[in-house]
Amino acid sequence: xxxxxxxxxxxxxxxxxxxxxxxxxxxxxxxxxxxxxxxxxxxxxxxxxxxxxxxxxxxxxxxxxxxxxxxxxxxxxxxxxxxxxxxxxxxxxxxxxxxxxxxxxxxxxxxxxxxxxxxxxxxxxxxxxxxxxxxxxxxxxxxxxxxxxxxxxxxxxxxxxxxxxxxxxxxxxxxxxxxxxxxxxxxxxxxxxxxxxxxxxxxxxxxxxxxxxxxxxxxxxxxxxxxxxxxxxxxxxxxxxxxxxxxxxxxxxxxxxxxxxxxxxxxxxxxxxxxxxxxxxxxxxxxxxxxxxxxxxxxxxxxxxxxxxxxxxxxxxxxxxxxxxxxxxxxxxxxxxxxxxxxxxxxxxxxxxxxxxxxxxxxxxxxxxxxxxxxxxxxxxxxxxxxxxxxxxxxxxxxxxxxxxxxxxxxxxxxxxxxxxxxxxxxxxxxxxxxxxxxxxxxxxxxxxxxxxxxxxxxxxxxxxxxxxxxxxxxxxxxxxxxxxxxxxxxxxxxxxxxxxxxx
Numbered sequence: 001x002x003x004x005x006x007x008x009x010x011x012x013x014x015x016x017x018x019x020x021x022x023x024x025x026x027x028x029x030x031x032x033x034x035x036x037x038x039x040x041x042x043x044x045x046x047x048x049x050x051x052x053x054x055x056x057x058x059x060x061x062x063x064x065x066x067x068x069x070x071x072x073x074x075x076x077x078x079x080x081x082x083x084x085x086x087x088x089x090x091x092x093x094x095x096x097x098x099x100x101x102x103x104x105x106x107x108x109x110x111x112x113x114x115x116x117x118x119x120x121x122x123x124x125x126x127x128x129x130x131x132x133x134x135x136x137x138x139x140x141x142x143x144x145x146x147x148x149x150x151x152x153x154x155x156x157x158x159x160x161x162x163x164x165x166x167x168x169x170x171x172x173x174x175x176x177x178x179x180x181x182x183x184x185x186x187x188x189x190x191x192x193x194x195x196x197x198x199x200x201x202x203x204x205x206x207x208x209x210x211x212x213x214x215x216x217x218x219x220x221x222x223x224x225x226x227x228x229x230x231x232x233x234x235x236x237x238x239x240x241x242x243x244x245x246x247x248x249x250x251x252x253x254x255x256x257x258x259x260x261x262x263x264x265x266x267x268x269x270x271x272x273x274x275x276x277x278x279x280x281x282x283x284x285x286x287x288x289x290x291x292x293x294x295x296x297x298x299x300x301x302x303x304x305x306x307x308x309x310x311x312x313x314x315x316x317x318x319x320x321x322x323x324x325x326x327x328x329x330x331x332x333x334x335x336x337x338x339x340x341x342x343x344x345x346x347x348x349x350x351x352x353x354x355x356x357x358x359x360x361x362x363x364x365x366x367x368x369x370x371x372x373x374x375x376x377x378x379x380x381x382x383x384x385x386x387x388x389x390x391x392x393x394x395x396x397x398x399x400x401x402x403x404x405x406x407x408x409x410x411x412x413x414x415x416x417x418x419x420x421x422x423x424x425x426x427x428x429x430x431x432x433x434x435x436x437x438x439x440x441x442x443x444x445x446x447x448x449x450x451x452x453x454x455x456x457x458x459x460x461x462x463x464x465x466x467x468x469x470x471x472x473x474x475x476x477x478x479x480x481x482x483x484x485x486x487x488x489x490x491x492x493x494x495x496x497x498x499x500x501x502x503x504x
């Protein structure tokens with residue numbers, strides 16, 4: 001199944017397969033896949049708890065964590081297709097070279113912070129932000145006329161409790177928000193590349209504040225928390241020491257003095273060589289990433305190497321103007337008529353009941369709720385996982401029931417005989433509404449007709465629909481034209497910013 005999923009050619013060796021898709025599951029018999037998933041996940045959890053309690057790690061520990069998660073992401077398919085999975089892997093790869101080779105001391109001697117890692121992390125957050133900014137000015141028109149935030153809080157994947165209030169802000173304030181987004185994503189990232197401590201600290205502070213604002217206004221999993229991490233490397237010890245106690249500062253000073261007194265020159269030389277090799281690798285792998293950023297056919301959240309060491313990022317190139325939701329309903333009746341009573345399933349965080357307040361889950365990630373948001377833009381037969389979800393609910397599968405907040409048939413004497421999916425338009429209730437509801441919803445059309453478990457088993461071919469779209473590599477011809485397009489887009493954005501400032 002792995003060979004089929006990754007479209008590997010017959011005759012390729014296991015080493016070739018591993019290099020094409022690095023994962024431990026190449027060495028796991030198919031019948032033991034579930035056990036291997038539990039083993040890999042629990043092993044990573046135990047190691048992570050150990051690092052948290054110890055407050056330190058070495059290259060082998062960090063490398064193990066990186067590869068264990070890599071193994072899951074590479075077989076996770078649609079469930080692990082989010083851009084922050086690659087971002088976490090890239091962040092984790094750089095962290096391997098921050099720590100000692102063997103020592104697990106909190107303040108190791110002769111292990112100075114690698115400048116390659118410092119600038120590697122700054123390069124990472126630069127690409128995250130500039131990629132997000134460029135994909136916007138090349139995308140939806142609302143980013144140019146500064147109206148995207150009129151829709152964002154209502155149509156984002158998983159709103160939080162403040163989203164309702166933020167949506168009702170005046171339109172002029174939404175224009176200011178959109179303008180601020182352009183400034184943070186298109187202008188401030190360039191300060192990250194300037195090797196001046198105060199400039200770098202300013203750039204890092206802006207990026208951290210920006211991520212905090214996003215966390216407050218929505219539920220984007222661990223993305224924004226993760227994005228703050230590379231911004232920390234914009235601050236040197238002169239800034240960071242203020243966050244630690246006098247005792248910790250004293251121990252750090254002692255470790256510095258010991259490092260000077262007992263210099264291990266061969267080890268430092270070896271470390272310098274290793275850092276140089278990592279730096280060369282990062283520069284080489286950055287070539288297609290930079291070319292993609294300069295291309296008018298920019299791709300977002302894409303990896304150009306199978307190990308996901310240097311990736312390209314981006315978000316919200318287009319903004320959904322209307323929110324639609326897929327609502328699952330079930331019944332125990334054996335004959336479906338116009339008077340059949342249907343009961344709704346409630347998911348943990350995605351909008352369903354119009355009176356339920358939006359939840360706060362960040363940095364946790366309800367993957368099923370996110371996929372249901374994407375499914376609302378598509379047709380059900382394009383998502384085999386959706387059909388399998390319905391089948392598992394019809395079976396009363398206990399593991400799948402744990403993924404949703406309310407199954408109306410959990411305590412029923414009978415399992416549902418049929419399940420259907422309905423398509424609704426959702427809108428926030430007005431600001432001065434006297435209703436207790438958060439949402440108004442309007443029925444649009446059937447999303448999936450009612451189906452029974454025997455029907456799904458009989459039509460087993462439904463689950464053979466491809467689960468993901470092929471990613472066509474970016475073509476890098478017409479390079480000069482692409483560069484010109486970037487500068488024209490930037491010029492247009494700067495003119496828009498000037499016009500808005502003049503209006504304000």
